[in-house]
Amino acid sequence: MIALSAPNAVKLAPMTQSTIKTEARPALVDYGPELEPHLAALTDLIIAQPALRAAYPPRWLAINLLEGDPDLQAQIARLPGGAEVLAEAARITSQVQGTTGEDADTLIADRRYRFIADLVSEAVTRPASASDTTSDRIDRVATHPWLGVPIFLALMWFVFQMTANVSGIYLDWIDGVINGPAARWIVALLGVARLGGGWLESLLIDGVIAGAGGVLAFVPVLMFLYFFIALLEDTGYMARAAFVMDRLMQLLGLHGKSFIPLLVGFGCSVPGIYATRTLEDRRDRILTGLLVPFMSCAARLPVYVLIGAAFFGANSGTLVFAMYLLGVLVAVLSGFVFRRTIFKRSEQLPFVMELPPFRRPSLSTIGRQVWDRTMGFVRSVWTVIVAASVIVWLLLNIPYRDGQPPALSDSLFGGVSRAIAPVFEPAGFGNWQASGSLVTGLVAKEVVISTMGQVYGVEAPDTEDAPAASHTFLGDLTEIASGFGQATLDTLKATASLLPGVNLMDDEAGTGDDQTALQAALHDHFTPRQAVAFSVFVLLYTPCMATVGAIRHEFGTRWMWFSMVYMLSVAWIAAVLTHQAGSLLGLG
Amino acid sequence: MTVTLRRVLEAFEEAGGVIRLDALSRELNLDPGTLDSMIQHWIRKGRIREVRDGLPDGCDCRACGIKGACPFVIHLPRRYELVPPAEPAPLATP
Numbered sequence: 001m002i003a004l005s006a007p008n009a010v011k012l013a014p015m016t017q018s019t020i021k022t023e024a025r026p027a028l029v030d031y032g033p034e035l036e037p038h039l040a041a042l043t044d045l046i047i048a049q050p051a052l053r054a055a056y057p058p059r060w061l062a063i064n065l066l067e068g069d070p071d072l073q074a075q076i077a078r079l080p081g082g083a084e085v086l087a088e089a090a091r092i093t094s095q096v097q098g099t100t101g102e103d104a105d106t107l108i109a110d111r112r113y114r115f116i117a118d119l120v121s122e123a124v125t126r127p128a129s130a131s132d133t134t135s136d137r138i139d140r141v142a143t144h145p146w147l148g149v150p151i152f153l154a155l156m157w158f159v160f161q162m163t164a165n166v167s168g169i170y171l172d173w174i175d176g177v178i179n180g181p182a183a184r185w186i187v188a189l190l191g192v193a194r195l196g197g198g199w200l201e202s203l204l205i206d207g208v209i210a211g212a213g214g215v216l217a218f219v220p221v222l223m224f225l226y227f228f229i230a231l232l233e234d235t236g237y238m239a240r241a242a243f244v245m246d247r248l249m250q251l252l253g254l255h256g257k258s259f260i261p262l263l264v265g266f267g268c269s270v271p272g273i274y275a276t277r278t279l280e281d282r283r284d285r286i287l288t289g290l291l292v293p294f295m296s297c298a299a300r301l302p303v304y305v306l307i308g309a310a311f312f313g314a315n316s317g318t319l320v321f322a323m324y325l326l327g328v329l330v331a332v333l334s335g336f337v338f339r340r341t342i343f344k345r346s347e348q349l350p351f352v353m354e355l356p357p358f359r360r361p362s363l364s365t366i367g368r369q370v371w372d373r374t375m376g377f378v379r380s381v382w383t384v385i386v387a388a389s390v391i392v393w394l395l396l397n398i399p400y401r402d403g404q405p406p407a408l409s410d411s412l413f414g415g416v417s418r419a420i421a422p423v424f425e426p427a428g429f430g431n432w433q434a435s436g437s438l439v440t441g442l443v444a445k446e447v448v449i450s451t452m453g454q455v456y457g458v459e460a461p462d463t464e465d466a467p468a469a470s471h472t473f474l475g476d477l478t479e480i481a482s483g484f485g486q487a488t489l490d491t492l493k494a495t496a497s498l499l500p501g502v503n504l505m506d507d508e509a510g511t512g513d514d515q516t517a518l519q520a521a522l523h524d525h526f527t528p529r530q531a532v533a534f535s536v537f538v539l540l541y542t543p544c545m546a547t548v549g550a551i552r553h554e555f556g557t558r559w560m561w562f563s564m565v566y567m568l569s570v571a572w573i574a575a576v577l578t579h580q581a582g583s584l585l586g587l588g
Numbered sequence: 589m590t591v592t593l594r595r596v597l598e599a600f601e602e603a604g605g606v607i608r609l610d611a612l613s614r615e616l617n618l619d620p621g622t623l624d625s626m627i628q629h630w631i632r633k634g635r636i637r638e639v640r641d642g643l644p645d646g647c648d649c650r651a652c653g654i655k656g657a658c659p660f661v662i663h664l665p666r667r668y669e670l671v672p673p674a675e676p677a678p679l680a681t682p
Contacts, residue, residue: 103633106633109626110592110593113622117622118590
């Protein structure tokens with residue numbers, strides 16, 4: 001007997017006591033005419049063996065020996081009289097198998113199930129209809145045929161508002177730390193080692209700090225995104241998202257299961273591609289695999305946040321949301337076209353998934369997920385992105401003439417990028433810096449940011465404008481701590497300001513006055529319309545090398561090339577349409 | 589009527605392919621938890637096996653933003669099939 005609440009436990013206590021005092025006989029399972037005579041005979045044989053009788057309850061031992069428990073058989077074999085009992089058990093097992101066609105253990109298990117079923121039917125009274133749980137009531141709204149999709153979109157909008165607008169405050173702080181104290185410490189250390197002012201300082205400041213440091217500054221943004229995603233997962237909402245979007249997928253002729261790999265693709269395209277293995281039909285797998293890279297992965301988020309903060313201030317979250325939505329739209333439209341052309345199929349298989357009940361989120365689970373994913377991002381910065389930043393720095397510094405590096409635009413990187421740039425002229429960003437960033441972005445999308453940090457000549461301002469000696473180590477630490485405190489305060493204000501009718505932010509906040517050096521540089525080289533077209537291209541163009549490798553691994557070289565060419569074409573057309581339509585409408 | 593272990597096995601023989609736990613539960617009018625434990629008996633006997641989609645190579649949850657909706661993480665319906673006679677599964681310890 002179990003009480004599920006404290007008041008019931010009080011009621012249960014006297015009942016438990018009276019049950020204990022009652023000398024009730026244990027309920028014995030009747031193993032039926034096929035087994036009971038054999039069990040009785042074997043039990044008698046066990047009782048006749050003093051060593052066995054003393055060590056085990058005889059009937060229990062008989063049943064377990066007929067079930068063939070190997071550990072028990074080994075123990076019995078070591079006891080006096082055990083061999084005789086084991087031989088009789090084996091004979092009975094064989095005889096039962098011969099007469100009934102079933103193993104003795106199956107008959108025993110079957111009788112137990114019948115016993116349990118009889119007991120349950122006598123003891124349990126089930127209500128005619130199960131009462132709704134809180135989870136059921138939430139589900140009626142969250143998975144409603146008409147409300148489900150708007151609720152999903154509203155939640156995503158909120159997540160991106162928080163991610164892009166509120167987390168941007170920490171982005172400014174960490175960018176200041178990397179380009180301020182961190183850069184100064186590197187310069188100071190190089191000075192102490194008598195290596196200052198040379199190529200090594202240029203590599204570390206113009207290469208690693210401007211490149212990888214520029215990407216690392218987006219860690220707070222991703223932490224916010226990971227936090228909200230983990231929150232939605234832990235409450236059980238994400239499974240509902242797959243459920244409500246499934247209806248949309250079915251309407252457009254896509255397999256219901258296709259949405260799950262697409263949803264996985266929001267985090268990273270590589271597991272999204274591999275997740276297509278859950279689709280039974282190879283054509284469904286390929287079709288879904290072609291659509292997964294259109295889902296905006298976490299690596300592309302920094303690009304939208306950067307451009308949003310540079311050009312759209314307080315509305316940057318809306319730009320981010322629009323980019324994610326555009327990715328879904330292009331995937332759905334592509335699927336719609338593919339299904340009616342190269343992947344024709346008439347049969348639609350149903351998509352069945354179990355929805356876990358809604359539950360209260362666990363902060364420790366969320367914290368662990370945020371930490372693991374953030375560390376995954378940081379690891380990629382310290383490996384792939386640092387390597388890419390060093391290579392770009394090298395290409396920006398050759399050919400070396402008269403002991404001097406070339407102007408950035410005259411470098412090898414600048415020359416190659418300039419040759420590609422005219423292709424992007426109709427999309428509005430036909431300059432060598434943007435072209436070069438897109439090319440290096442083929443390695444990993446975060447590299448678009450690191451390359452921009454390098455090609456726009458973003459200097460760590462304090463290392464140029466102020467001598468390192470004017471800063472003390474203690475002063476830097478104080479600056480970092482006070483900056484963090486201010487950022488936390490501003491984040492709380494910005495979060496509260498998301499509520500309707502509340503505005504705790506200072507008037508100048510979000511106007512662009514507190515932009516990072518890279519945001520300011522972009523402001524000088526792009527118009528808002530060009531910046532949006534650039535974001536569209538980054539969203540849709542050929543995925544990173546890891547994703548291309550996954551496509552080749554899963555679907556073969558032919559589909560890999562198809563995917564690359566198709567995505568590049570779609571991205572170019574979409575970017576040109578964005579730029580030209582904006583021009584016709586007189587925007588930006 | 590009480591469903592026997594034999595009846596569960598026969599249901600798999602009649603289906604001749606993969607069966608979802610929830611579908612068989614409805615067909616036999618048997619609680620999914622009870623049915624699952626009955627299926628586990630036949631799995632131990634090497635007569636039935638669970639059908640699983642393998643976790644793909646290179647799948648990295650740490651780099652994935654939508655872990656909770658991942659098909660390898662969420663509870664997709666459990667599926668089982670008969671072990672073909674030519675391919676006996678090793679007997680597991682009860």
